[in-house]
Amino acid sequence: MPTLFHDVVIIGAGQAGLALSYHLCGAGVDHVLLEQGRLGNTWREDRWESFCLVTPNWTITLPGANYAGDDPDGFLSGGAFVEHLENWARGFAAPVWEHVRARGVTRDAERFVVETDLGPLHARQVVIATATYQTSRTPPVLAGLPKGVTVLAADQYHNPGALAPGAVLVVGSGQTGCQIAEEVNAAGRETYLAVGRSGRLPRRYRGLDCIAWQRDMGLLDRTPDMLDDPAHRFRGDPHLSGGRGGYTLSLHDLRIAGVTLLGRVAGSRGARLNIADDLAGCLAFADYFAADFRAFVDQHIAALGLGAPIATPEEMLGEPPNAGLNYPVIRELHLCAQGISTVISATGFAFDFSWVDFPVFDPHGYPITDRGSTRVPGLHFTGLNWMHKRKSGIIYGVAEDAAYLAARIVATLPRTGASAQL
Numbered sequence: 001m002p003t004l005f006h007d008v009v010i011i012g013a014g015q016a017g018l019a020l021s022y023h024l025c026g027a028g029v030d031h032v033l034l035e036q037g038r039l040g041n042t043w044r045e046d047r048w049e050s051f052c053l054v055t056p057n058w059t060i061t062l063p064g065a066n067y068a069g070d071d072p073d074g075f076l077s078g079g080a081f082v083e084h085l086e087n088w089a090r091g092f093a094a095p096v097w098e099h100v101r102a103r104g105v106t107r108d109a110e111r112f113v114v115e116t117d118l119g120p121l122h123a124r125q126v127v128i129a130t131a132t133y134q135t136s137r138t139p140p141v142l143a144g145l146p147k148g149v150t151v152l153a154a155d156q157y158h159n160p161g162a163l164a165p166g167a168v169l170v171v172g173s174g175q176t177g178c179q180i181a182e183e184v185n186a187a188g189r190e191t192y193l194a195v196g197r198s199g200r201l202p203r204r205y206r207g208l209d210c211i212a213w214q215r216d217m218g219l220l221d222r223t224p225d226m227l228d229d230p231a232h233r234f235r236g237d238p239h240l241s242g243g244r245g246g247y248t249l250s251l252h253d254l255r256i257a258g259v260t261l262l263g264r265v266a267g268s269r270g271a272r273l274n275i276a277d278d279l280a281g282c283l284a285f286a287d288y289f290a291a292d293f294r295a296f297v298d299q300h301i302a303a304l305g306l307g308a309p310i311a312t313p314e315e316m317l318g319e320p321p322n323a324g325l326n327y328p329v330i331r332e333l334h335l336c337a338q339g340i341s342t343v344i345s346a347t348g349f350a351f352d353f354s355w356v357d358f359p360v361f362d363p364h365g366y367p368i369t370d371r372g373s374t375r376v377p378g379l380h381f382t383g384l385n386w387m388h389k390r391k392s393g394i395i396y397g398v399a400e401d402a403a404y405l406a407a408r409i410v411a412t413l414p415r416t417g418a419s420a421q422l
Contacts, residue, residue, distance in 0.1 A: 006032050007413055009114050009123040011102045013039045013094070015062060016383025017129030018085060019398045021094045022063045023406030029413065033094060033129075034116060036101040040085040042131065043078050046155035050183060051078040052242035054175060055211050059396035062088060063403065073209065075242030105379075106357045112378060125378040125409055128356065128367075132234075132385040132393055135352060138345040139265070142171065145343065146271045149335050154180065154346040160187035166341030167192065169333070171265055173282070174198045174236035177346030178249050182241075184344075185259045192333065192340065194262045194275070195251060195282045196347075199238035199289030203248045204315050205297055206308045210240070211396075213293075217300050220391040231364065233386040236348055238289060250318030251283055255327065262330050271335040279327060287320060372405040378412070380405060 008024060010017045013035035024031045035041055052075045060067035060076070065088035067076075076084065089096060104115040111122040136153035145151060150164055154176050157163075160183060167190035170181040177193065185191035201210045214220050224233065239249040255261050263282065267274035294311075301308045335343070353365060360367055360374040367374065367381045371388045374380065382405055384393055391397030 004120070005111070005122045006030050007123065008032075008125045008127060008409060009034065009112070009121055010127045010129055011105075011114070012129035012131065012383070013089075013096045013098075014042060014129065014131060014383065015040075015085065015395055015398050016131065016402065017127070018089055018094055018096075019063050019402035020127060020129065020382055020406055021096075022088075022092050023402055024409070025092050025094065027406065027410045029410060031095060032121075033096045034100045034102050034114070034121075035096055035098050038098050039089055039094075039096050040082045043082050043085070046136075047078045048157050048180065048183070049159045050243065051179075052076065053078070053081060053395070054237070054240050054242045055395060056209055056242075056246070059211060059394070060084065061396060061399050063399045064088065064092060073246075075246050102355070104355045104357060124413060125380065127372075127380040127382055127405070127409075128353070129382045131383045132349075132351050135350050136345070137347050137350050139171070139347055141265050141268050141273075142343060142345055144268065144270070146336060149271070149341060149343060151343045151345060154344060155349075157344055160184045160189055163189070164341040167339045169194065169335070169340050169343045170346055171343060172196060172346035172348065173239070173251065174346065174348065175238070175240055175249070177344075178239050178251070178254065179241055179243070180344055180346060181259055182249070182254055182257070185254070185257055190260075190339070191258070192260045192262055192338070193251075193254060194265045195279060196236075196264055197282050197285045198236050199293075200248070200250060200286040200318065201238045201240050201293055202290060202315060202318065203240060203246050205294055206301065206311050206315070208308075209246070210293070213297050213300070215396075217296065220389065220394075220396065222390045223388065224386045227386070230362070233366070234348075234364075239286065248318035251286055252320055253318055256321065260330075261327060262333065271337075273333045273335065275331050275333055277329060277331065279329065283320075283327070290318070371408075372401060373408060380409070 007029055008031035010033045013033040017033050021033055056073050057067045058072040101117050102114050105126055106113045112126045114121040136155045138153055142151050168184045169192040170177050171194045173195035181191050181193040241247055241249040263276040263279040265273050266276040358376050362368050369381050372380045372382050392401050
């Protein structure tokens with residue numbers, strides 16, 4: 001029978017939970033990580049087979065497990081990243097309990113109580129490291145489609161060959177939707193993409209990857225108070241790909257490759273989908289986003305007098321074609337008439353912390369923390385989007401947040417012979 005009391009219980013064994021565990025192991029703190037599936041479960045189960053990281057390998061700066069390969073500017077596959085996490089966890093003997101789901105966090109008179117499949121666990125402190133997004137969203141407009149049309153959430157998509165024969169509609173044009181639409185189209189399937197207002201980033205510009213420019217310009221170190229609207233914490237990521245060594249992912253290129261672009265799905269009547277007349281606006285938004293980023297880089301280069309090269313033709317790929325933006329306007333799509341057998345919903349993911357029974361959330365239901373610690377002593381979060389900085393929710397920001405939070409936890413635990421300073 002597993003020990004039912006620990007100084008610290010960490011819920012989630014992805015990169016954020018493991019980074020914290022690394023420091024707690026080093027400090028001799030009694031703790032355990034609970035993972036509802038296998039270690040790194042989201043990377044294993046919620047990504048398609050060809051998935052690659054969108055951030056370069058040099059951003060893998062996990063404590064004790066920095067990327068040390070010979071391709072720092074490349075992009076690990078999802079499977080290779082899981083292997084990296086496994087080797088890292090094995091190297092410091094991370095106390096991971098796999099296939100144990102946390103179903104609630106409460107408190108009795110003396111300790112936190114984590115309700116699990118194994119029964120209740122008690123802890124002095126609890127850290128929730130389940131990341132920002134736990135469940136995929138399927139818009140209500142896709143309910144009630146004909147029985148012959150299969151609706152999949154993005155995390156249920158694996159590869160084109162696993163889809164039913166016929167054309168495919170992808171709804172949502174963030175990073176995930178665009179990458180799936182591109183792959184399905186490249187496999188020879190007739191593909192439709194219903195777009196939204198998502199930005200586009202050039203993969204490389206003036207000699208550097210766009211993530212490197214964001215790092216150098218301080219964009220990854222922005223704090224939540226710098227946002228115009230707190231809701232911007234939940235915006236989808238701009239179009240970008242780490243596949244094939246990394247490249248700019250552009251709606252214009254998708255259209256040239258044969259993907260039929262549509263506006264937003266505004267309503268449905270059986271097999272008929274009503275399409276909003278906003279395609280041109282969505283394309284313009286993506287184009288403006290890319291142009292604005294390039295202008296910001298140009299200003300940064302000029303202000304510091306950097307000797308950056310001018311952009312190459314390859315770095316400018318993905319821009320609007322010379323033919324202009326007069327794309328056909330489609331106001332209605334009949335799924336059966338177009339032979340569409342599969343609809344893939346890539347409209348983002350949602351968070352749900354309703355199982356955490358403490359008043360530590362803002363009106364969005366998002367945790368309110370001071371660098372991960374809530375106003376309830378001993379209750380913490382880590383790995384959240386914009387938790388402390390923009391980079392808090394990505395691999396590159398995990399190490400900084402974990403070191404700070406681990407030091408705070410160690411400082412507030414009872415001193416024992418096993419405990420040590422970080």
